[in-house]
Amino acid sequence: MTDIFDLGETPVEEPDQPAPKRRRSRLVITLLSVTAGLVAILVGLGVAFGIYAGNLASTYDAKTDKITNAFPSGNRPEATKDGAKNILLMGSDSRGDATSIDSSKASDQRTDTMMLVHIDADRKAVWVMSIMRDLWVTIPGHGEHKINAAFAYGGSALTVQTIEQLLDVRIDHVAIVDFQGFEGMTDALGGVDVESPSDFTARGQHFTKGTNHVNGEQALKFVRERYSFANGDYQRVANQQAFLRAIVDKTISKDTLTSPSKITDFVGALSEYLSVDDSLSATELAKLGVSLRGVDKQDVHFFTIPTGGTGTSADGQSIVLQNSLDMPGLRSALGSDSLDSFEPASE
Template sequence: MLVALLSTLGALAGVATVLAVVAAAFVGSLARSFDTHAEAIPEPFPVGDRPAPSSGAENTLLIGSDSRSGLDPDGDHAAGGRSDTLMLAHVPADRRHVYLMSIMRDSWVDVPGHGQAKINAAYSWGGVPLTVQTVEQLLDVRIDHVAEIDLAGFESMTDALGGVTVQSPQDFTARGHHFVRGANRLDGEQALAFVRERYAFADADHTRVRNQQAFLRGVFDQVVSRRTLTNPGRLQEFVTATSEHLAVDPGLDATTIARLGWSLRGVRPDDLVTFTMPTAGGGTTPDGQSFVRLDEHDRAAISTALRSDDLQQWLDTRPR
């Protein structure tokens, strides 16, 4: 998800705000650790015509998948692997917020060269480049960076932080773990169960997406807390644990992340805004696949808001 990139960004951003007490050599060590352990995605972007770059704002596509570690949590044995989680991280030019929009993995969209299909099929058919192309076509905005996280890395990432507190919208049991409505303190194994589960919910992936957003917020809160930023050992362990399960485009190195992190030094946990791309019911294909219809009016409005760098205005008009 995804989570790792924003969390690593948050860690490096936090480091930048406490340079007075953290040695510059240690910051360099974190950067080297990220660049050493994070995998580079070869040719991550599509060729041919693409939307024009944004002016000041940055859009990063975050892909969460178990296929990189050979895991198959849902037991569907999807050929070629599928993107289990898809999020767009939008950082506006004013750097006052970070917006994280989840895109339902079963969203019915046009996949370039393949026609109508679930959006997660793009990863199976064409990997990261086709996934980027599909999202760019869907939203008519350019993806500046892309990061893929191995969901199995959530376990070591969470344990490196000493645990993460998440707010669950409901009680449920998943993979041998029970979660209560409200605050839950999770270790790595519990965190992995929390973000993967969908069968325990009547609305399946809808709640899973909300749980993933809750987990990301919990990680972000923990990363920028004083307990983490003033603990060099924990910070080093977290960056290493995260980057070992992360693949990024070649331009998204530690220097780029640190530069973006510095520009976001004024952002606080409450400035992280999470939401899901609105849907309009579901359907079933002739061969029996269930899919989710995106709300076309909202899709067009989000596209306009992203291009004009005014996503907050669109959110303000949405019912609470």
């Protein structure tokens, strides 16, 4: 299977499974920080927009797939008592059938980009942590592997179990989005402005250092590229975060919020290629959005899970190592809802 941000690259090894049905990407953070906020804002505007908001909610509920068996059974970290939320954002290359995904089963899908969204209990900040796809972890029941293999071995449930074990926090919701939805939502916004740290060319598309206005097709090339950079996946993760910042900026701009057609197109484009756990309904998103109404773009913070550089596994795979010095502090900060005070000890 190919990395869906790297179409045409060398296929990933192991395990052999049935072919995917449809392609999928992973830029799902917009669902929570953007779509939920839009629905919530419309609901908050009152009766005049009640029908319109209801239509958006109906579109979301009707078009999104529901993931069955999204969470592991057995012992899990306790849910937070203070109201903080942790949402796992994933992507793979198959959306499953049109009505349901049994995500506890093995497949040939790999979540080559994962992000953990932590929403503070006081709803004053949102933290988006990228998890390197080659991070070397213990996958319950399968030994040590790259973290993106968890979905291939046991779907959403095993991926959640792996990350809960890694971070010692409970995952409250899961969401996955197809790359066609990513293209559609970008184009629905009229394109976005991304900041590139350098000049580079990806699949025939040239990007200049500084601001680049991109449509959906161009944005995919921007976030997929890694071979143009000496630090490969690390810069690709940084570019993905830059793109998500651009999506958030454009979606909460006056130009978008005052355009019902843009909002409708955005929600429709995203929902059609979206899969969520069965508790993440439009009503739940609206509630979450209302609680986040005071959050502005400067309150959304992006960072990458602390790593200890790269290495090689016993069987010859190139891997990313965990930072044993910083991980205890990260677990503590997530568990105590204090990411604002987390400072990597290794820096």
